[in-house]
Amino acid sequence: MIGNWGRWGEQDQAGALNLVTPEVTRRAAGLVRSGRTLSLAQPLGPHTPSPGHRPGPVRFMNRDAGDYALGARAPGGFKFAEDTVQLPTHSGTHVDALSHAWSGEHLFNGHPESSTRTTRGAQRCGAEHLVPVVTRGVLVDMVATTGGPLPSRSPVEAADLERGIAEAGVTPEPGDAVLIRTGWWESHGTAADYFADEPGITAEAATWLAARDVALVGADNYAVERQTAEPGFPAHLVLLHRHGVPLIENLSLAALADTLAEAKRSTFLLLFAPLPLVGSTGSPVTPVAVL
Template identity: 30%
Template sequence: MRVTTVAASAALMLLTVAGQAHEPGDHAPMQIAQAQAPGAAPAAPAAGGNWFPSKYGPNDTIGAMNLLTPQKVLEAARLVQRGQVYALGVPVGRETPAYPPRFAAVTVMMPDQFAGGIVPSENKVSYADDMFTGWLGVGSQLDSFAHLGIDNTFYNGNKAADFMRTTGVTKLGVESVPPMVSRGVLVNMAKARNKEMLDEGEIITADDLRAAMQAQGVAIRQGDVVLIHTGWVAMLERDPARFGRGEPGIDAGAAEWLAGQGVVAVGADTWGVEAVPFKNPNRIWEGHQILLAKNGVHILEVMDTRALARDGATEFLFVLGQPRLKGAVQAIINPIAIR
């Protein structure tokens, strides 16, 4: 399937360092289109718009995750009343739509077992191994603070030239993200707008989030993980090409407001959390810059929130132990919600 793509500035920065991008060949997935780039209560932003050093200290690397205290974990655990478990990750394969030039492929082999052979042994051992080829920002994913910055400066003032390496980042990698166990909040924007699914480019503002939460009887607390349900994830199965051409999502103001509430992560059932096409095509991925670079708030993409929305869930125990891939800036994940 061929779609029109516009090169991502963040990806281009990395490819400039890494050299020629890998060509996925005949197994390339449909590419995401219409995009140009993918403690105590938080203190107020520094005067003059300065965003580093971080309010958590000049050497901090975990951002808002500092707010995940044992007390917060216990608070979240008390939300479990039914023992009902929800997988929030989607299956990832060769055809999963991905932000260009990303793709993912699994190749299964039976080493040294040719033409139906077995491992030499009396008990006739057979085994299979698999090899992953691709990018880690495919399907349900976690964005680390090394993923996106502002003018080659990332969270807490870290310069790309100082820590960005083709062999893996030396700071801010996904392996250093603490386990994410907290209260999860679902904001059902599809329900708020009385529709099954929001449209591509449909913007969610801070006022929209506040109104939806008030109507749904839920409020954000410090240290929460906030997931936004738009219904868009259904397009993965119904129309993958449409899923990749755009998405509903938050604007910069909503990102600012969420960060100001002291949340540790913001996610959605879309591939980029922000509304695409962008309202102003000359200002792209500002929400990512606000959350990741300026406030140290992680982003969770392609969260399958359908079951939570169907069951009317508004709060739950959220659990994520991401793959600890050393030096990676993203990770394919499957968070769990428990009620």
């Protein structure tokens, strides 16, 4: 068996999100103390950075004040504005569905790659199978550990994760969401090389996380894993393809890190609820930390 293939049945398309059981959610609810909420998403709009192979988000106003200036009716004085937004599903803070990356001829759990070969979107492992979960979030703050944002192409190895989690006094448990702060968004969010040479986890670190049955992995960079001169995305294949662990990319983690440091804690309740976009390979998401 490859990773988690077959673990939740031959037809499973939710992957490691199955690890967030009612018991896991009840445990996470016990972490709430102040009730303070923090969005972990980057602002999403026309100025959101996009890599060269993806168009940026665009907005069209369907109705605005200009329509009324030109004589549009306002029954009873009522006026309204509406807009349409178009954006790639992998824009800004988003989650990769299990149809996003694979190797060979099969997606996660043995679903055929041909299920993505259609204008109707992914017929297997699409974003609609990213079930919403409430679980324990664990922040691994590499900025605090190393004294500043990680330099370009810096690897976050399994030993780094293990040390960072141990220093926080936490033991990873099945169903956890592990979020890794590299400082890349803070230091390069407006730089031209944000989409190149980023620091991040290695395949070894991805394997370490998968072995601990985490349900979600996220980071404050655009691909979670380190970018090198070598081709491919090996951590994507370890987590998405072999173990069915969705990846949350382009997180904003500085405010969370500061708040947790002040409270002398490293865990929190995480609300994860992506859009159920049928057939999409990813979805915009606004993860919410509750402290």
